[in-house]
Amino acid sequence: MPTALTHDDPVHLGPFRLVGRLGSGGMGTVYVARTAGGRTVAVKTMHAGLAADQAARTRFRLEIDAARVIGGQFGAKVVDADPLAETPWLATEYVLGPPLDEAVESGGPMPETTVRALGAALCGALGQLHRSDVVHRDLKPSNILVTAYGPKVIDFGIARAIGDDRLTRVGSAVGTPAFMSPEQATGQEHGPAGDVFALAGVLVFAARGSGPFGNGQAADLLYRVRYGEPDLTGVPAALVPVLARCLDKDPARRPTTYDLSAQLHTGTGEFADHLSEALLGDIGRRATDVWQTVPQRLAAPLTHTLPGTTAVAPVASAPVSRRRFLAVGGVLGVGVVAAAGAWWWTGRSSAEKKAADPKAPDTRNRRNLDPLWKDEGYFESSVVDGGKSMIPAIVDGVAVAMRGYARGFGVSDGLKRWDDHIGSGWQWTAADGKLYHLSYNVYQDDRAGAPVTVEAIAPRTGKKVKTLARLADTNDHLEGNQFLCVAGDIAYVAVGKGKGGTLGYAATQKWTLRAVNCATGKTLWSRPLPKRAELDQSMHILAAKVAGGHLVTYQQMKEDEVHIVVRDLKTGGILWNVPYRVDDVATLWAAIAADDTHLYIGGTRLRAVRLKDGKAQWQTPEGRPFGPPTLDGGVVYAVGEGVGLAAYRASGGGRLWVEKDGSADEQSRAWRPLIGKQCAYYRNGAQLRAVDLKSHEVAWTYKTDGDRFYANPERTRILSLSNNAKLAAYPMK
Numbered sequence: 001m002p003t004a005l006t007h008d009d010p011v012h013l014g015p016f017r018l019v020g021r022l023g024s025g026g027m028g029t030v031y032v033a034r035t036a037g038g039r040t041v042a043v044k045t046m047h048a049g050l051a052a053d054q055a056a057r058t059r060f061r062l063e064i065d066a067a068r069v070i071g072g073q074f075g076a077k078v079v080d081a082d083p084l085a086e087t088p089w090l091a092t093e094y095v096l097g098p099p100l101d102e103a104v105e106s107g108g109p110m111p112e113t114t115v116r117a118l119g120a121a122l123c124g125a126l127g128q129l130h131r132s133d134v135v136h137r138d139l140k141p142s143n144i145l146v147t148a149y150g151p152k153v154i155d156f157g158i159a160r161a162i163g164d165d166r167l168t169r170v171g172s173a174v175g176t177p178a179f180m181s182p183e184q185a186t187g188q189e190h191g192p193a194g195d196v197f198a199l200a201g202v203l204v205f206a207a208r209g210s211g212p213f214g215n216g217q218a219a220d221l222l223y224r225v226r227y228g229e230p231d232l233t234g235v236p237a238a239l240v241p242v243l244a245r246c247l248d249k250d251p252a253r254r255p256t257t258y259d260l261s262a263q264l265h266t267g268t269g270e271f272a273d274h275l276s277e278a279l280l281g282d283i284g285r286r287a288t289d290v291w292q293t294v295p296q297r298l299a300a301p302l303t304h305t306l307p308g309t310t311a312v313a314p315v316a317s318a319p320v321s322r323r324r325f326l327a328v329g330g331v332l333g334v335g336v337v338a339a340a341g342a343w344w345w346t347g348r349s350s351a352e353k354k355a356a357d358p359k360a361p362d363t364r365n366r367r368n369l370d371p372l373w374k375d376e377g378y379f380e381s382s383v384v385d386g387g388k389s390m391i392p393a394i395v396d397g398v399a400v401a402m403r404g405y406a407r408g409f410g411v412s413d414g415l416k417r418w419d420d421h422i423g424s425g426w427q428w429t430a431a432d433g434k435l436y437h438l439s440y441n442v443y444q445d446d447r448a449g450a451p452v453t454v455e456a457i458a459p460r461t462g463k464k465v466k467t468l469a470r471l472a473d474t475n476d477h478l479e480g481n482q483f484l485c486v487a488g489d490i491a492y493v494a495v496g497k498g499k500g501g502t503l504g505y506a507a508t509q510k511w512t513l514r515a516v517n518c519a520t521g522k523t524l525w526s527r528p529l530p531k532r533a534e535l536d537q538s539m540h541i542l543a544a545k546v547a548g549g550h551l552v553t554y555q556q557m558k559e560d561e562v563h564i565v566v567r568d569l570k571t572g573g574i575l576w577n578v579p580y581r582v583d584d585v586a587t588l589w590a591a592i593a594a595d596d597t598h599l600y601i602g603g604t605r606l607r608a609v610r611l612k613d614g615k616a617q618w619q620t621p622e623g624r625p626f627g628p629p630t631l632d633g634g635v636v637y638a639v640g641e642g643v644g645l646a647a648y649r650a651s652g653g654g655r656l657w658v659e660k661d662g663s664a665d666e667q668s669r670a671w672r673p674l675i676g677k678q679c680a681y682y683r684n685g686a687q688l689r690a691v692d693l694k695s696h697e698v699a700w701t702y703k704t705d706g707d708r709f710y711a712n713p714e715r716t717r718i719l720s721l722s723n724n725a726k727l728a729a730y731p732m733k
């Protein structure tokens with residue numbers, strides 16, 4: 001925690017007023033500082049003697065660049081920097097969390113689940129660096145801060161671009177001996193595989209309290225790293241083979257960060273769920289302590305004493321008054337919460353914990369929060385689908401995002417896993433942990449194309465695993481081909497035949513709805529779909545779901561005209577077909593709420609209709625419009641105009657509750673709520689609102705400009721994608 005400033009420390013660095021010291025080393029000093037508005041930051045600077053060394057300045061500038069590369073998700077977000085100042089400095093967010101070495105020293109070795117989650121998150125951090133052609137070269141426990149949202153990697157003082165040895169010549173060993181790679185210890189090229197070796201050493205330390213090569217003099221450690229076998233005694237048995245591969249002397253035999261992450265953890269759940277109560281308490285205490293930090297400065301030491309006098313010991317400057325402290329603390333609190341990602345743990349006493357409902361959310365400092373991660377330029381602007389963005393599939397920790405082409409990205413970190421050829425979101429789907437795709441050949445010179453194939457795709461790579469079926473009399477060049485859904489081994493698709501045009505449908509095309517057995521490749525039934533007007537660009541099917549022996553669809557007959565069409569699952573024959581009037585057809589994408597007997601729909605009122613014949617079973621009073629509903633656990637949730645989120649019993653339609661002090665305008669009710677284990681989520685204005693399912697009060701709000709919202713199958717993340725290609729993720733409770 002911060003200590004007092006010395007008498008010769010500067011008062012300001014750039015626009016930041018120094019508050020205390022966080023530490024000092026051979027290269028420089030790190031301070032805790034505040035902005036004029038009260039935000040708390042960490043400021044790193046160089047020693048005056050080194051500032052005159054041009055090579056040292058260059059290294060400092062590269063450290064700033066590396067910190068910007070890793071960003072705020074995996075590192076301390078850069079707030080400001082001035083590498084050209086007389087005393088160069090770098091200001092980052094103030095991270096609320098202990099270094100890993102302190103966390104292990106105070107709390108002991110970490111359990112296997114924590115080590116796995118820690119390792120997977122650190123793989124994401126290193127992967128971010130490596131994709132930008134940067135290696136860290138000094139990954140060690142003291143350079144990793146453990147926060148409630150994940151570890152953050154800091155101190156890039158000897159990081160450099162891959163293949164660049166201008167500042168650290170090959171032949172010289174630079175780094176921390178206990179966590180060096182063998183190639184680094186011999187002064188050779190340290191690439192991404194070297195960072196993987198160091199990461200394995202860090203995880204061994206976390207699991208048992210000491211590194212794989214022990215302690216001792218630098219020369220002894222370097223020898224063990226080069227020639228000795230790692231000591232994995234005390235490491236959980238399931239982790240031993242994984243870490244042993246990372247600690248191989250041959251860099252070529254070590255796994256990549258991506259492969260290692262998959263071996264360590266699935267990426268599901270919240271990172272804080274894997275931390276001990278003691279460690280979470282330490283994080284909370286640090287948040288409290290930094291609020292209470294006030295500027296103090298040691299007096300200059302006396303160089304001599306006069307006869308008959310006594311030397312006066314250095315003393316702290318006078319403390320601020322209570323009134324001023326409270327004023328400063330109030331401003332600081334806002335800054336600290338923002339810098340820490342709004343971590344809400346406050347280190348309550350045991351008595352307070354007993355008095356509080358452990359399942360009820362703490363609503364303090366939970367308004368207008370930032371996403372867990374955000375990418376504001378996820379897709380290039382030159383896309384072909386008119387700017388419509390969607391996430392049609394989330395499976396195995398990977399989401400497929402669409403905006404003119406497919407991109408697979410990690411749900412936990414937002415990092416790209418793979419890209420696919422140009423295609424459309426309605427040609428992908430996921431079911432039962434599997435990813436499916438319809439072939440699409442945009443580059444076909446002959447616009448008659450080739451037969452459409454149903455394909456199984458590996459979620460983590462985007463590669464085709466197997467062709468499941470080949471559909472006769474179809475054209476894979478038609479962009480309107482749709483993958484509706486999969487139930488069991490049966491895929492339901494809308495496919496066309498005839499030559500493709502340059503835009504929309506052609507009058508000569510014929511379209512069918514088909515049920516295809518993915519196990520045998522045979523088409524079970526095929527039913528014609530209505531002809532579309534020339535150049536019409538509206539999709540045949542907006543949403544589809546198999547429920548109670550029925551195929552339920554929202555079908556567009558023409559642009560802005562939607563019907564509810566329910567078919568017999570065995571034959572594809574239409575059981576009933578009625579118009580469905582909605583203000584915006586886009587709100588119906590993937591928005592079917594149905595159980596084995598009923599379909600639940602919004603509109604001028606909330607209704608339940610029978611699947612077998614379309615007759616109304618119950619409906620809410622007229623006069624309050626509702627948006628598209630969600631069915632979960634026998635409860636129908638929907639956003640009502642003027643009241644916000646409301647819950648109704650699926651059986652009978654009795655109202656269970658409405659959001660306390662809730663409100664929603666016509667635009668806000670258009671968003672279908674997502675239901676977590678503790679809260680329900682929907683967009684209201686410029687916020688993603690989380691409503692507690694027990695208290696019915698708003699527990700959190702998050703900043704958002706998303707146009708579509710999706711939950712992963714584990715219900716731990718909400719992903720939003722906007723029509724201007726912004727992608728973001730939020731926690732789901």
